[in-house]
Amino acid sequence: MTQSNEQFEMVAKTFFGFEEILANELRALGAIKISQGNRMVKFFGDTGFIYKANLCLRTALRILKPLRSGFVKNEKQLYNLVSSIDWQDYLDSSDSFRVQSTVHSETFTHSGFVNLKTKDAIADQFRDHTGVRPDVELDDPDLIIDVYIKHNTCVISLDSSGNSLHQRGYRVKTNLAPINEVLAAGLLLQAGWKGQTHFLDPMCGSGTILIEAVMIACNIPVNINRKEFAFEKWLDWDMDLYDKIEKSCLQKVRDFNHQVKGYDIDSDTLEKAQTNIKNANLSEFITLEEKDFFTSHKKEEAAVFIVFNPPYGERLKIDEETFYKQIGDTLKNKYLNSNCWFITSNLEAIKYVGLRPSRKIKMFNAKLESRLLNYKIYAGSKKKKYNQH
Template sequence: MLAKTMFGLEGILAEELRKMGAQNVKPMNRAVSFKGDKGFMYKANLNARTALRILKPIAHFQAHDEKELYKKLCEIDWTEIFDLEATFATHATTHSEVFTHSKYASLVMKDAIADTFRKKFDKRPNVDPENPDVSINLHIAKHTCSVSLDSSGDSLHKRGYKSDAVITPMNEVLAAGLILLSDWNRIANFHDPMCGSGTLLIEASFIAYNIPANIFRERFGFEGWKDFDEELWETIKEVSLEKESHYYGKITGSDNFQKAVRISRENIENALMYDNIKVTNSDFFETEIAPETFVMFNPPYGERVDLGVNDFYEKVGSTLKHKYQGCSIWLISSDIENMKFIGLSPSRKIKVMNGKLDCSFRKFEVYEGSKKASGQ
């Protein structure tokens, strides 16, 4: 099988899958390959925090032109995979001089599937590009074609707890990945001083209490497959929920915008974490944080910054030096060049991507008393 992820999170996802019991785990570019049975596929979809989707390969073959591609796709017995009454959607990615248009390759696969059903039943299933029962992926590299079933359906970053969001909210998979990349020990208090929609706070609480990442999703792709085992799926959910653990620290957040506070509280309530996460309406630049707090945040950038970018980061650095003494601080930003104006030397730098944006995830340690971090 193949688990898709974001750049920079491959190692974290590989470790997640190993801990869950996957075999032959191999990190790749934005993906991790592994071996597992049907039950493990269910478990990975439910529990993997840094996977975007789990693909199950069903066919590999060579195709040198459109006719050969169509013929090979027709050799797959699609009627054994899903029923005539089910809806389906096709997606393709191509890296080939022959198959240059991914949408056309996807259309060839759609026609092959429809014709397979028509030949057997004199009818074809309907296509639903938005909410299909079954989603099929075609990947073409030169002449090598791989066909996979998307066991996740919607991207796994859609956890099911977010009813609203502020402008440019953080992707849930990225948020979980950043927390797992960091050195939070799940004992210290966790604080996000620019919490926005509350994504980092909710993902931190799920990690702290060992709650399955996707327990609030209404549906997964595999539920539309012909071989879906509902009894096994219910057992997987029950066993996963039984592994919830204790966390005795505090998870808190704040934001300067009342709308963000309202949205984050709604999302926290949707995640059934209202008693475990507290959010206040307060200004980052005016708030002092207790020593030994673990701090992580995603400052606004671009048009979201009222001050000039240089002034903004200088003010962030000054606030960290004077109001966050004794804290471990992790910060992610795409304003990589301007992060030097924070005026603190990072003890760690990790390259990640937020969508198409190159980002730097950095750790700053602000010491109490005379031992201060040097300027950058």
């Protein structure tokens, strides 16, 4: 069993393209020995840090604590590797567990088989030592064991998060194809949002981007509304330490004095957004309006930061050429002095915007290859803008 102040390796999983953002988040939280991989970042910290990482990381999907790694080229070697861990350090015979696995291997081609072999090794060890096998529980186990096999290398870890960390606890109402919360936070951080200006999501749907934007601006721990983490059922769970860390993180919350607005043309959608915003305890920061972005205009002189996820045609049937041209025309004519970012998986439609993007960043929305596009809309010419500095 790890001592609470002992440093150990952890792995934070994330989406493609968010590795650097996540590494920066970890650095800011105080992690050490940070190294980026593919859709993940390795780092070191103590027991308190695994609590803090789950509570605060905006772009992590789950936090794993590796226990053992080894070479496996057949089921016997897998069984032996699992058996080499003393599972009584992590599990009582009266507890329940679940195995989840990811395999990229020529030998192991089915995650269900890997789960079964891992379960057998753990259950057999308990039966041999105690005469009692712990139960397998898929829905709400006491311990979640993660097995990752790439070619012939196997890593066995504990999953400290449980449900994916995108499940923040505030979103109870959604529309068709809502944006994933981790993706929303990643877009905002990728765009450089820190709470520096007014903010607008002109196609706000169920409010996810708005909520994540305020949480970043106010430095609110992103999973503060979440009901449970898997580590709360670990044998070494330290509630006092967690409470101390939560309190310390909440003391770093900061004021935010700019306007945050969300528009949507559908009143039912706005009701869902309002419910989610209330659940996140952010109603005082966010104003919602039933409004068509294409007939709206920027009222204030001050700069505005715009981030949105245009509809893909499920909720609203759209003519791609007209729709994307309207985005460009609205920004150019009605939103001077704005820094606009939006994500789209419709790579062909980008040309219809009619503006040259300042940046194009490749990412994935679910399994759809997408681009995060940035359009800087200057008041007057760029030349004039630059000459003012």
